[in-house]
Amino acid sequence: MLELAACPKAGSALPGRLKLDAHMPEHRHxxxxxxxxxxxxGGRYRSEGWLFHMPGRWEFLFDVEAERLTHSVRIE
Ligand SMILES: [Cu+2]
Incomplete structure (x- = not known):
């Protein structure tokens, strides 16, 4: 389970579109x-169903409206 919060800039609305995913860039899957x-x-989201089916470097993808944020983690 993953919990996250979106903090819009002052005067902006909360994102209407949020897509979460993860991939392994080295393996292209x-x-x-x-x-x-x-x-x-309150701008908070709860996400479930993350299944990292193999060890290695995974990159989280957070698509918030038209903006993409990424974060890499190594899962053993
Ligand atoms: Cu892989």
Whole structure:
């Protein structure tokens, strides 16, 4: 389970579109299933269904409106 918060710039609305995913750039594949995302209020989101089916470097992809944020983690 993953919890995250979106903090809009002052005067901006909360994002209407949020897509979460992860892939392994070196192997050119993603996860076998897309995780679910649920807004829990106040700009916070709860996401479930993350299944990293092999060890190595995974990159989280956070698509917030037209902006993409990434974060790399090594999963053993
Ligand atoms: Cu892989």
């Amino acid at each position: 993603g996860m076998n299933y897309l995780p679910s995302v649920k807004a829990v209020g």
